[in-house]
Amino acid sequence: MNREEARRQARVIMDAAGLSDWTFRFDHAKRRAGSCTHARKTITLSGPLVDLYDEATVRGVILHEIAHAMVGPHHHHDAEWKRMARALGAPDDARLPAQLPEPEAPWVGTCPVCGATKKLFRQPKRVVACGSCTHSFDRRRILTWTKDGVPTQPGGAYARELASLRRPLP
Numbered sequence: 246m247n248r249e250e251a252r253r254q255a256r257v258i259m260d261a262a263g264l265s266d267w268t269f270r271f272d273h274a275k276r277r278a279g280s281c282t283h284a285r286k287t288i289t290l291s292g293p294l295v296d297l298y299d300e301a302t303v304r305g306v307i308l309h310e311i312a313h314a315m316v317g318p319h320h321h322h323d324a325e326w327k328r329m330a331r332a333l334g335a336p337d338d339a340r341l342p343a344q345l346p347e348p349e350a351p352w353v354g355t356c357p358v359c360g361a362t363k364k365l366f367r368q369p370k371r372v373v374a375c376g377s378c379t380h381s382f383d384r385r386r387i388l389t390w391t392k393d394g395v396p397t398q399p400g401g402a403y404a405r406e407l408a409s410l411r412r413p414l415p
């Protein structure tokens with residue numbers, strides 16, 4: 246769904262629910278579709294997931310977060326929240342249906358020995374060896390990384406750890 250339409254829809258439903266003093270914004274989350282922060286009176290939707298979802302799904306997420314806003318903090322997905330969600334017409338389920346499209350993880354690590362892959366949404370912070378073809382840390386099985394399909398060596402702490410691992414053993 247188009248983000249600007251999603252923003253408009255969120256605003257209309259929030260105002261109708263009496264949340265006109267609440268703020269709406271997008272965030273960059275990829276593993277949850279929305280959030281509700283009572284302390285800041287803010288409802289957010291994941292921009293990347295809104296791009297992938299259809300209108301009905303986005304509406305469900307907006308209603309889900311509005312139900313959190315209405316029942317107040319500390320309810321999570323308890324019975325009271327469920328009652329509110331149902332009254333608003335939000336999907337009951339706290340999690341999104343499994344068949345929704347998943348955004349692609351930009352970081353893919355590949356085992357140089359067996360070819361097993363591991364996908365990450367963020368740059369790896371630690372050096373990882375393959376867990377598929379061995380159960381102990383094996384320097385020959387340190388994953389090699391691509392970011393968005395381009396071979397990329399993660400920097401920072403990862404690079405320092407890798408350098409220390411590559412020093413010859415005493």
Ligand SMILES: [Zn+2]
Nearest residue numbers: 309313322339
């Ligand atoms: Zn929730």
Ligand SMILES: [Zn+2]
Nearest residue numbers: 356359375378
């Ligand atoms: Zn392997």
